[in-house]
Structures are given as C-alpha cells and as structure tokens.
Amino acid sequence: MATKKTETRKRPGGRLIASWKQKVLSQEGTNEELAERFNELAKDHDYHVTAEKIAEWKQSPGKEKARRGQNRTPEGEAFAVLRDLVRLLGKEQVKRLVDGL
Numbered sequence: 001m002a003t004k005k006t007e008t009r010k011r012p013g014g015r016l017i018a019s020w021k022q023k024v025l026s027q028e029g030t031n032e033e034l035a036e037r038f039n040e041l042a043k044d045h046d047y048h049v050t051a052e053k054i055a056e057w058k059q060s061p062g063k064e065k066a067r068r069g070q071n072r073t074p075e076g077e078a079f080a081v082l083r084d085l086v087r088l089l090g091k092e093q094v095k096r097l098v099d100g101l
Contacts, residue, residue, distance in 0.1 A: 011047065012042065016045075021038070023041070025054075032051045035050055035053070082094070
C-alpha cells in the first residue's frame with residue numbers, strides 16, 4: 001500500500017537569496033518595508049526575513065567591497081585614492097591640485 005508524501009519545500013539556494021537581497025537592498029525604504037518586499041519575493045519558497053536582518057545586511061560590507069582591498073600594492077592604493085578624489089572633486093580640480101604640488 002502506497003503512502004502519501006507530505007509536501008516539503010526545499011530552502012532556496014544561496015544565489016537565489018542573494019539575488020533577492022540585491023534587488024531589495026537597491027531600493028529605498030525602511031527596514032520594515034524592505035523586509036516586506038523581500039518576503040513577498042520569497043513567499044513561494046517559504047523563506048522569511050525580519051527587519052532586524054535587513055538592518056544587519058545594510059551594515060555588513062558585501063563580499064565585493066570586502067574583497068576589493070585585498071592584495072593591493074602601495075601603487076594600487078594610490079590609484080584608488082586618486083580615483084576617489086576625482087569622484088569627489090572632479091577631474092579639473094584634481095588636475096589643479098596635482099599641478100600645484
């Protein structure tokens with residue numbers, strides 16, 4: 001006699017969760033609103049996050065940000081600082097600043 005299997009949902013994979021996370025964190029709103037949007041995306045997979053978890057995600061650096069500073073030479077660091085200066089001051093201001101040295 002065959003028995004009926006109860007339907008169990010598998011937890012979604014890390015890449016799927018990461019894509020939801022990226023999509024939600026790129027939007028504006030309170031942690032509660034973002035948690036609600038995330039849970040709407042994840043409802044079919046029986047996955048849930050809280051506003052506290054959203055706040056935790058916002059505070060922690062992403063993998064790309066954490067990896068970016070590793071294995072840098074001093075010259076590479078100088079280029080990164082110069083690039084940041086150009087973003088902040090503008091190309092012409094940085095040229096004047098460097099020429100004045």
